[in-house]
Amino acid sequence: MKTIQTDVLVIGTGFGAAAPALRLAQAGAKVVMIEKGPRVQTADFRQTSDPKYVLKYLKGTPGDNLKLTYAEALGGGSGFYEMISLRAPSLAFEQLDDDGRLLWPADVDRRSLDPYYDLAERMLHVSQIPVEEIPKTGLVFAHLMRNLGYSVDRCRYAVRGCQGSGFCVTGCVYGAKQSLFLNYLPQAVSAGAEIETDLEALAIEPLPARWRVGAPLRDVPYRYRVTARRRTGERELVAFVARVVILGGGTVGTAKLLLASRPYLPKLSEHVGRHIAYNGSVKVAALLPDGVPDADMFTGRTHPGMVSYQFLGSHGITVHAVKAMPLMLVSAAHLRLRDEPQAAFWGAPNVELMKQLRHRMIILDAFGLTPPGAALQVRAGDARVALPITAQLRVYHAETKRILESILVRNGCRLVETDFLDKTFMPRQGIQFSTAHQVGSCRMADAKEHGVVDASGAVFDYPGLYVSDGSAIPSSLAVNTSLTILANAERIAAGLIERYRLPLPGGSQAQAA
């Protein structure tokens, strides 16, 4: 088996992995990144609804009452996200668990993250959408909210030169969306980092080693061996020996890897794979009444430009409109008008409904501060997620749905029933959540009895092993998670540079400070 020695091994290339790789490489460390998915660039993307293309990159973790979606490709989810880049509201950092304990470590809150948000925003060219570029659906959403006296804010995006094609989620063919392979990753390579794709980490083993506490990186011995396997070709095994290992493979990937490594890491926290938060997305659809201008489901950036914080303080939710391409919509739900309960989800009534999809249908979506109640279960390498539907969650779902429906009904909209489907296209019963905002499977905490890593991202009881991705984020955020994951990863990277006495790279924590 080929063995590669490196100062730092970063597992993953997404939002949680890119910042530590770049900053440590800039600081002079030898950095290797490994990515399970394929190498992609702008030229690889297609504006298509071919499921075979979409499923090449987007993967799902099925489960009970919750379904997770994530990307496997260079840059992780950054190639396929809607480029929404919002800071988590302060309220998100103030959430408590059932025992009244803060979910976030004491040192990490919005204020402490703000300098790293600044840094991440500069790297991704994040800015608020100009008024004159708000897509029609966003304007119609704002119009509905204004009719009721509610507030709406223009959203923020990581994009330069958006062409408004509506195909953000299949990858931006214009290179306008700021995916990580346009910024962090090439800069990391320029700084000396190496990136290996098509390589899946299988297990982490500690090596026998002794070192002086607080030693600089050059004096720290090789402490971990990570075994990985090529996913194509001869599927050969490759071993990496590293002084520091940073896990950035995402909420599902990092937890799976740590669980697979537990035989070698017996002191791992019992919380690995647990406490997954998911932003409790609740969606409601309706047809617009006469007199309201047309929306447009298919043109303009995928996220329609506006977000409402009207109910954040009172209900812990943000509200926005959703645009969905036919592939995503029809494969996700059967649609029927609520006031025509006998109408089938197929045939002439359905065709008439589908004809109104582009211009007359509006879909509202709420993200909420739902508690981190889901857990990952891995059997024979296959992951499932389980979310118990508690009384608290039922109340949240019902109340959130009531708010969304009320917005629509009071505007004269006709509600559309959305019967969400499982992977065999059968309607799911009961409350079902789906998300790409899963976080928390290896959450930060002040002590091992509450989490997997400390506030610096260090895995409890395993010096030199860190988690810097969404799995370390301990709570729902009520907004898209990518910017917070990136900002927290920048914060962890700054801590690593300080801890291992590396020289300050220009533009990292110096700017953040």
Next chain:
Amino acid sequence: MQDHISRRLALKHFGLIAAGLAAACTPARVLVNAYPQTFDDDPELVDRVLRAFVTTVIPGAAADDPDLVRALTDPDYPFAQFAAFFAADLTRRGERRFGEPAFERLTPDQRAAVIRDGLEADATTRKMYNGAVTLAQVAFYAGIYDAQRGCALIGFEGGYHWHPLSEITYPDPALFLAAALTPDGNAA
């Protein structure tokens, strides 16, 4: 037309699905006994039946669209292994209910009644009919076999159609906007 899997294999797959479902399901054997060999031997027969099925599910879809039933027989999707059986089941139900041995010769209302029968039958059959309807809808509305084609029936243009900003937004956005709570889009 894709290569059809053997009847034996189709029955095996169907049996596996049936075995995983609730005990209340009609035994797969009852259904399987009504699966004439001709549906394995004559892909054009299956194609005719499936076209009649899709145009019933999606009135307004062109019956001569070369991609109309492709997803139902595409070996990359699991339904393909049931396509011949499904066509046979539509035919059997149509004949039993209306005395017409060719599903495609039923009236649209009669075909719809047959499909409703399947969607209201035992759990295994419901799953098969539900999957066929939804897969046909996904393939048609999303235009999955031609990136640029989309679906004219619902105004979906597919990919690679550029729109000027004037078509994406309205010229007077201020008329729509509500009061903002934040100076920059980020909640405090």
